[in-house]
Amino acid sequence: MSFAPRVHTDTAQAVATVDVRGPRFTAWVTTAVLVVALVVSAVSWEAAAVVLGLQAVVFAVGATRGPRAHPYGLVFGRLIAPRLGPVADREPVPPLKFAQLVGFVFAVVGALGFAAALPAIGFISAAFCLLAAFLNAAFGICLGCRLYPLAARFRRAPTTA
Numbered sequence: 001m002s003f004a005p006r007v008h009t010d011t012a013q014a015v016a017t018v019d020v021r022g023p024r025f026t027a028w029v030t031t032a033v034l035v036v037a038l039v040v041s042a043v044s045w046e047a048a049a050v051v052l053g054l055q056a057v058v059f060a061v062g063a064t065r066g067p068r069a070h071p072y073g074l075v076f077g078r079l080i081a082p083r084l085g086p087v088a089d090r091e092p093v094p095p096l097k098f099a100q101l102v103g104f105v106f107a108v109v110g111a112l113g114f115a116a117a118l119p120a121i122g123f124i125s126a127a128f129c130l131l132a133a134f135l136n137a138a139f140g141i142c143l144g145c146r147l148y149p150l151a152a153r154f155r156r157a158p159t160t161a
Contacts, residue, residue: 099144
């Protein structure tokens with residue numbers, strides 16, 4: 001994904017931004033993976049646990065390293081972005097990383113549910129992930145990003161000495 005130079009926000013902190021099309025592409029790929037997990041769960045809970053576990057790893061990379069290192073983001077940046085027109089809209093990275101963290105938690109719970117032969121937990125967790133990914137992909141509504149300001153309030157403010 002292409003990054004803009006750092007921009008200043010109202011909090012006077014520099015925040016990296018990304019082309020909004022990258023996270024939307026990522027959400028489409030995630031939607032497809034989650035559909036596969038749910039379809040596979042009808043046949044094998046263990047296979048669904050593996051698919052969700054792999055998606056959890058992808059979420060973990062996105063949560064810790066950001067959109068630039070996200071596996072699906074790398075595909076977007078290397079194969080798709082060069083074929084698109086100029087970037088028209090950008091979004092900040094921190095809410096995207098938080099959204100990936102939320103997805104990671106749900107994917108892990110779902111994978112553990114399927115692995116522990118508790119398919120209802122696996123299915124519900126995967127379904128929540130799917131709903132969030134689809135809303136972002138189809139409509140540009142990032143639920144994790146919407147929750148980010150609330151979560152940021154609970155972070156401890158740095159103290160000055």
